[in-house]
Amino acid sequence: MFVIAQLSDLHVNGTHRNRARIEAAFDYVNSRADGIDALLVTGDLTDHGSAEEMLEARKLIASPLPTLITIGNHDARPSFNDVFRPGTDPTAPVNEALTIDGVTLLSADSSLPGERRGFLDDQTVAWLDTAMTGAAGHVVVAFHHPPSTLGMPMMDSIMMSDPERLGALVDSHPNVAALVCGHAHSAAVTTFHGRPLCLAPGVASTLNLPFEGSAVINRDQPAGVAFHMLDDDGRLITHYRTIPGT
Ligand SMILES: [Fe+2]
Ligand SMILES: [Fe+2]
Incomplete structure (x- = not known):
């Protein structure tokens, strides 16, 4: 069984509260690293995408596991590329691949600079197509913005735009076993x-469903992690855990 841990929506913002939740989440995953094959961090690493926040995110995103990092609408390509991928074109989309034990993980940039909604640009769609075509085994695709509605009116208004661009890729690549994302906390x-299509819970906070309260953000819920297990046939089993002490 191939095991992927997924953490999302860290929202590093210089506060002790968020830092403590992020540290606890990474401790939970890292202390179980022997049973995990890879880690995905699916965006909104920071609150505002500033250089200071991105530098703090780099310190907090620390794991012995092979890790792919996606950016979200709260991040910014220039500060991410400067801190995590120095030497890269500052405006380049953050698209990265990793193949471990025959499983290919693709982390695609669904951010649309300056906007809260998402979009897979032409460069990213072409990159995904090439990577999916070249993968010898099962493929798991990670990005930030959900490509479908979730019954969460605010989030549904800022989901991935034109999701059929992703849909066409999925339709033409039967080796895509699963899609994972964040954004909706x-x-x-x-x-x-x-x-x-599995969404990770938010590390920083949870977003209320329409019947859970009038406030959009719920900061009382604990941080969480998704553990995705992929069997040899490409069937995905996702387990969710809350992080003790958060
Ligand atoms: Fe977020
Ligand atoms: Fe987001």
């Missing part, structure tokens, strides 16, 4: 073009 599972 809610442990949620649905399907997209017949594949599992």
Whole structure:
């Protein structure tokens, strides 16, 4: 069984509260690293995408696991590239791949500079197509913005725009076993073009469902992590855990 840990929506903002939750989440994952094959961090690393926040994020995103980092709408390509990928074109989309034990993980940039909604630009769609075509085994695709509605009106208004660009890729690549994302700060599972679409809970906070309260953000819920297990047939089983002490 191939095991992927996924943490999302860290929202580093210089506060002790968020830092403590992020540290606890990484401690929870890292102390179990022997049973985990890879870590995905799916965006909103920071609150404002500033250089200071990105430098703090780099310190906090520390794991012995092979790690892929996605950016979200609260981040910014220039500060991410400067801190995490020095020498890269500052405006380049953050698209990275990792193949471990025959499983290919693709982390795609769904951020749209200056906007809260998401979008897979032409460069990213072409990169995904090439990577999916070249993968010898199962593929798991990570990005920040959900490509489908979630029954969460505010988030649904800032989901991935034109999701059929991703849908066409999924349709033409049967080796895509699952899609994982963040953004909605809610442990949620649905399907997209017949594949599992799993959302990681938020580390920083949870977003209320319409019947949970009038406030959008719920800071009382604990931080959480998703553990995605992929079996040899490419079937995904996702387990969610809350982080003790958060
Ligand atoms: Fe977020
Ligand atoms: Fe987001």
